[in-house]
Amino acid sequence: MTPVDSGEPTPAADAALVADVVEGNTEAFGDLANRYKSLVTSFIAARVAASEVEDLAQDTFLRAFRMLASLRDPAAFASWLLGIASHVCVDWHRSRRRHAPLEDEDLLGPGAALGPRRSPAEPPDAEAERQEAARLLLESLDRLPDAYRATLVLKHMEGLRCEEIAERLGLALGTVTSRLARAYKLLRDRLEGLADTERKQTE
Amino acid sequence: MNCERFDDQAELYTVGELPPELAAEAEAHLAACPACRQRAAAARRRLRALDAALAPHRAPEGFVARTMARIRAEAAPLRAEPLRRRVLRYAAIAAAAALLAMAGYGLLRPGGDSWLENGTVAVLGPNARPLGPRQALKPGDVLATPAGGSATLALAGGRLRVALAPLTTVRIADPSTGTALQLVSGEVYCTGSKAEGTPSVACPLANVAAGPGVVSLHVTPEKGASPPANGAEPFQGTVTLASHDGTARVMASGRGLAAIPLEQGHVLALSSDRRRALLTPVGFEQLREVLNAERRAAAARHRELEWRCDTLMGGIQWVADPDRVQVLRWADELQEAMGQLRAIQAELDHRLKLLERSQAEGRRVFRLSPPRR
Numbered sequence: 001m002t003p004v005d006s007g008e009p010t011p012a013a014d015a016a017l018v019a020d021v022v023e024g025n026t027e028a029f030g031d032l033a034n035r036y037k038s039l040v041t042s043f044i045a046a047r048v049a050a051s052e053v054e055d056l057a058q059d060t061f062l063r064a065f066r067m068l069a070s071l072r073d074p075a076a077f078a079s080w081l082l083g084i085a086s087h088v089c090v091d092w093h094r095s096r097r098r099h100a101p102l103e104d105e106d107l108l109g110p111g112a113a114l115g116p117r118r119s120p121a122e123p124p125d126a127e128a129e130r131q132e133a134a135r136l137l138l139e140s141l142d143r144l145p146d147a148y149r150a151t152l153v154l155k156h157m158e159g160l161r162c163e164e165i166a167e168r169l170g171l172a173l174g175t176v177t178s179r180l181a182r183a184y185k186l187l188r189d190r191l192e193g194l195a196d197t198e199r200k201q202t203e
Numbered sequence: 204m205n206c207e208r209f210d211d212q213a214e215l216y217t218v219g220e221l222p223p224e225l226a227a228e229a230e231a232h233l234a235a236c237p238a239c240r241q242r243a244a245a246a247r248r249r250l251r252a253l254d255a256a257l258a259p260h261r262a263p264e265g266f267v268a269r270t271m272a273r274i275r276a277e278a279a280p281l282r283a284e285p286l287r288r289r290v291l292r293y294a295a296i297a298a299a300a301a302l303l304a305m306a307g308y309g310l311l312r313p314g315g316d317s318w319l320e321n322g323t324v325a326v327l328g329p330n331a332r333p334l335g336p337r338q339a340l341k342p343g344d345v346l347a348t349p350a351g352g353s354a355t356l357a358l359a360g361g362r363l364r365v366a367l368a369p370l371t372t373v374r375i376a377d378p379s380t381g382t383a384l385q386l387v388s389g390e391v392y393c394t395g396s397k398a399e400g401t402p403s404v405a406c407p408l409a410n411v412a413a414g415p416g417v418v419s420l421h422v423t424p425e426k427g428a429s430p431p432a433n434g435a436e437p438f439q440g441t442v443t444l445a446s447h448d449g450t451a452r453v454m455a456s457g458r459g460l461a462a463i464p465l466e467q468g469h470v471l472a473l474s475s476d477r478r479r480a481l482l483t484p485v486g487f488e489q490l491r492e493v494l495n496a497e498r499r500a501a502a503a504r505h506r507e508l509e510w511r512c513d514t515l516m517g518g519i520q521w522v523a524d525p526d527r528v529q530v531l532r533w534a535d536e537l538q539e540a541m542g543q544l545r546a547i548q549a550e551l552d553h554r555l556k557l558l559e560r561s562q563a564e565g566r567r568v569f570r571l572s573p574p575r576r
Contacts, residue, residue, distance in 0.1 A: 030271045037262035037270075045260035054263055058270045059333070065274050066331040088333075095335055134256045141256075155218070156250075157257040162220045177220055184214035188249065 009035040011075035011170030018074035021065070029068075033061050036078065040085050042157050047089040047138050056092055060085045075170050079150035086142045086149065140190035148183035155180060204228040209239045213246035276349050276370060277325050317375060317384075319346075322354025324367070344375040345387070358384060491558055498551040505544040512537040 014035075020028035040060050045053045064084050071080055141149060154165045166176040204225075209232050215221045216229045233239055317340040326334050327345040340346070340356065348354050348367045355366050356373075365384065367373060372387040515534050 026275060027271075029274055030267055033267045033270050037266050038259065041262040041266070042257065042260035046256050046258070053260070054266065054269075057262070057266065058273060061270045062273055062277065062325065063331075063333070065277070066325075066327065091333055133252060137252055137256050152253070153257060156253050157259055159259075177215070177222070180220060181212055181215045184246075184249075185211060187253075188214075191249075 014077040015074035079146040083146040204232040317358045320355035320357045323352040324354045340375045347372045501547045
């Protein structure tokens, strides 16, 4: 067995660590957490309130730990982990949405939730528009398949070249390049689709 | 390269990841096509937005350590690591007994109607999933609280609430078996049964055994509770709690019953190998009357013995020498009985004083009597 270099995240090293953890060495998960803490934290920081980032990042690793045995391709740990992070963020937003109307109801009586949830049409300024665009972008990103999302995140969050992404994910350069092209295309399509729906809703 | 092809690869071209020969084609096309120059500009804007949305963020200091603490807390109960065993030494007494189970008839309905009331739990094992407040618990769920957090579970349709101490692991059992909760390790506290309107015993629970119509909970003394004064071993026992009729029983093995805050129960029965008794709540007036009657009876008996003793000693001079020894022995016996009666009266006086104080403090009082069969 080749020695595991815990510093450099490669699919082979990830797979070795995953196998180690699944066999019962909980501490090996620390190496995985160390490798991917920044990636996961960055990914989550873009999606939730700053105060929630650490909790949700921890939740992501905790959930990954629980589900580790179900990871079919241990070499794809990074993409899988980002998939979990994405689910954790979506769950967080969902639970906030679910609880918000209840609070209104509690505070203002049963009828309160039936009224308009937001004060109608705040004047749209550039900052609000930019934030809205960023939100749509992230929402579209979250709906991409794991492989495409991971490629985009490694490219734009970690700033890696395609060769480095190929090495990181254990893929051929051509595969990464075509995946990246496809990811941009999918993202653009989804973003336009989302913008269309929202435009129709507001009209 | 045509416009459609360029549009497909506009981002890749902009980030400089297009293979050289394709990049050269794209450049040539751009030089000739104003529409595609617009498309390239749009791609740049999209990429800038992507960069902005995915701006890197450093993991906070100590992130991995904190994450691993949670993961270890979760992994440990499954693997029974020595450290965790040491942490849970206190509860190990309880783990030796039978599995914790809450029963009941009228209390648990098949299908499961338990949920997470509040707090943090991790769902371990095959049912692993995130669990938020008010979310249902399923049979087979293994729940663990983290080192720094506790949780409250509502069981039996919310009629019984149990608090899980930090680092506690429990398993939700299949209610059709008459069992609601099994303690794997750690400490569980019963915090009350809301629907009954009665707060239940708030002492640590270790094991709960099933029985018809009752919920039974194994009890260990609260941390910091003073050990029994008679030097008996720390209390271990079973509390049977709040069934549908609002009654509860405490089954105690060992002595040291004082460690249980019984005043919080409603109707309690105590039992062990040696004793078995029913605690019924008693009204203060009723109890005062009982105590006063006992005190009056004791005083009357004392007066009687005193009279007999006086009579006996008064006539001793008429008794012949050889029989005087016997008369003096009788008198001694009478004196001893009178001493006991005085002690009984003192005890009754003490109880009456306690009663006054308890009433002033708003406490509840129970009477201990043999249980109905």
